[in-house]
Structure formats: C-alpha cells, structure tokens
Amino acid sequence: EDQVTQSPEALRLQEGESSSLNCSYTVSGLRGLFWYRQDPGKGPEFLFTLYSAGEEKEKERLKATLTKKESFLHITAPKPEDSATYLCAVEGAQKLVFGQGTRLTINP
Amino acid sequence: DGGITQSPKYLFRKEGQNVTLSCEQNLNHDAMYWYRQDPGQGLRLIYYSQIVNDFQKGDIAEGYSVSREKKESFPLTVTSAQKNPTAFYLCASSIQGGMGSYEQYFGPGTRLTVT
16 A cells, blocks of 8 residues: 655744655556645645655755655755645555645744 | 645535535546545545546545546535544545546645534
C-alpha cells in the first residue's frame, strides 16, 4: 500500500532561520510527487511536481528535492507569510496519497 | 480568471438529512475529485471522475454519492448513511486523470457541520 509520512508535524522558526521539511514515501511505481501549501480554512495551493530522483524545483524561498525514498522542502530565510501547512502527496496507481502535513510557523 | 468554485463555504445540517455540495470548474479539466480532510489526517479520496458520465469510488466512498453530467460540474451528496459527515470537503481537478501524472488544483473547500 502506498504511504506518505511527513516530519516534523509542526515546526516553529524565527524569521530568516532556514530549515527543511521531510516527506518519506513508499509507492509502487512513482508517477509524481507533489508539494502543496495550505492556509487555515482554505484549499491547498499547488507548489511543485517532481518526477524522478535527483530532480529539483525552486520558487522564491522554497526548493523541493527528490530521492528514491524521500523529498525535502527547503525553506531559505523564511518570512512570516510563509507560515502555513505544507502537504506532500505521491501518485502511484492513479490516485494521490497525501501525508498529514507539516504545520510551519515563522515568528517575526 | 479560471478556477474551481465550491459552495457554500459553510454548511450546517441536522443529522439524518442529505446534503449536496457544489463544485464547478472553468479550467477545461477532464478529471475531477472529491476529498475529505479531518484534523491530523491527510486528505482522503471520496470519489473521482475522469470523464463525463463516469466516476469511480475512492477510499472512503461509503455514505457519499456523486454525478458527472457536465464536464464543469461534479456535485457531492453526503447522505444520512455517512456516519461521521462533519469535515472539511475539498474538490479538485486536473487536466487528465489516469495514466501520466498531472497536478491537481483545489477549490476553497466547504466546511460541513452536522449536529
């Protein structure tokens, strides 16, 4: 069965303090790994798709990387507006499997 | 602007009543999906549809029903058979479903409370 585990569950950082969020997965035949950002009470917002090990994608202060067993979402010099829950999902047999998310708080 | 709309944003119902959640998209996407989100859990797939007039059960379809009569619309009915209907419901769409991997875009969600 496809599985996704995100860690940590919650992370508090000071503004400017860089860190990484982890997404570990087991899937039979990875078709894609997706990162989303979700603000409280809103729908997830698409960030990145990664398809193969070694691939990297960047957007502003965020960079996503992928290995055969996990993905990292690196956040560099974060700002308070980066506070949100970050969701990871993998696509195996024609459906997405989501992790529980990492709740990120950036203190000014 | 293209996007996905869900209505209403908040919905309150008495136990034993059926309720229908609306989802409309103008992205010209073929595939549409319904998820349920509960605190501390990942999104769980209820139903999905890859083409008009066809849909498949997801992981937690019991107590729910859907229809796909138009490409743009994929309403979800929460029936009285659903034992724990209170949740945040999210609708999503993607260019295609099935083979290949395409990102899904989500609507703003409907928070359903049943008492």
